[in-house]
Amino acid sequence: MRIQMASISEIPKIAELISRLNAFSEQHIGYCGQQQDEIEQTLRNDWGNEGEFSIDQSFVVAFDGEQLVGVLGFDIDVEGGQAEVWGPFAADQNLISHEQLWSYWLSNGVAEHVQHYFFFVNTANKTVINFLDHIQAKRRSEEVILVLDKASFSSPEHAATELPPQLEKDFIRLHDQVFPDTYYSGADILKRLEQKEHRVFIHKEDEQLAGYIYVEADLEFGEASIEFFGVPEKYRGRGIGTKLIQTAISWFFTFDQLSEIRLCVGAENAEALHVYEKVGFGVKHKLIAYLKEGKKRDGS
Structure with missing residues (x-):
């Protein structure tokens, strides 16, 4: 197993993994979307602009051989000292755990710039919920995703x-x-x-x-x-x-x-x-918003 910071060339693999896993309620994270091309475009266009951190500074990836099996990303607002967390995603918990991805991130120097982490997790995603309870993240609110299709309106x-x-x-x-x-x-x-x-x-x-x-x-x-x-x-x-x-x-x-x-x-x-x-809207997902405090600006 190899855990490292991502490279720009790995964006297609990251987008494919997120898109594939995010289609299931048991793996679903609310921030990321489910369309592979949209995720890839977001990663290419919205990361690393105007002094923000790039993909290779803000995404942790895990490989089993050449196969991408884990992703943990951070959409960081440097001025506000906060980040929306993309993940953690693990294709196989027997190969890579959420805790391993998180620990690797905390060893990265960029983590010092984040004082507040925001997670948005499907209520069916029990593995991530257990992980957030383990790291003592606080529940902030519960949200509902509603859907309406054209044919029924x-x-x-x-x-x-x-x-x-x-x-x-x-x-x-x-x-x-x-x-x-x-x-x-x-x-x-x-x-x-x-x-x-x-x-x-x-x-x-x-x-x-x-x-x-x-x-x-x-x-x-x-x-x-x-x-x-x-x-x-x-x-x-x-x-x-x-x-x-x-x-x-x-x-x-x-x-x-x-x-x-x-x-x-x-x-x-x-x-x-x-x-x-x-x-005519119906419930598609129920999600929980979490807050995890990071390092204070004075380093504590």
């Missing part, structure tokens, strides 16, 4: 409309109120609307903004995401959220490249889950 009779310029300030105010500490502010979303596959749909009542949904389509990989939707408290309970989601899905399914929609919802968010299930 019926378009709504009355659709919501796209965000007009005169309501942009109201949209920014509502989004920043509903999601005060998230990855895109309302102003950020407006900038992202410059890309034609990004849309904000809204619902109005008495010319007032009564709800919105922000969505993105990635046609290259046939993927769609519902990033945010929000309804002011005084307008809730009127079916506005359902109408917004139906409109977004109807727009998604105008593209031939999109045959199903997947999204992630907090398992405790019963209201959102009810809305999505009402539209």
Whole structure:
């Protein structure tokens, strides 16, 4: 058995192993995706940019002869001192264990740059869950992956409309109120609307903004995401959220490249889950988010 840091030339093998194992709930990790070409493109294009660590600094691989049998990767935010963990993946626990991959990583000097590790693990992936319990990672939340396929969806009779310029300030105010500490502010979303596959749909009542949904389509990989939707408290309970989601899905399914929609919802968010299930989404995966503390910046 040979454990080492990966090389750029091994990206196709890494993508193939992750794609193959991630197709099974018992091996599934939420961050990585399941399409081999998408994984490979992500590894080639999103690692090593703008001072970030490259594949050969942030991926541990294990070989049995010439066969790749284990992978553990880290998508590191250097400034924030944190990393999303791709794995660990082991094709055969009798050949390579999660603990061996993790121990090798900790001996790598790059590990000193990470203070917080984030794992996203399928509830059926008992071997990784046991490994995380062993290294004393803390459970942070439980999430649900929902799926809706095109054939089972019926378009709504009355659709919501796209965000007009005169309501942009109201949209920014509502989004920043509903999601005060998230990855895109309302102003950020407006900038992202410059890309034609990004849309904000809204619902109005008495010319007032009564709800919105922000969505993105990635046609290259046939993927769609519902990033945010929000309804002011005084307008809730009127079916506005359902109408917004139906409109977004109807727009998604105008593209031939999109045959199903997947999204992630907090398992405790019963209201959102009810809305999505009402539209026709079904549960695909249940996952647990974990946090493992790494070394402090002072080296402790």
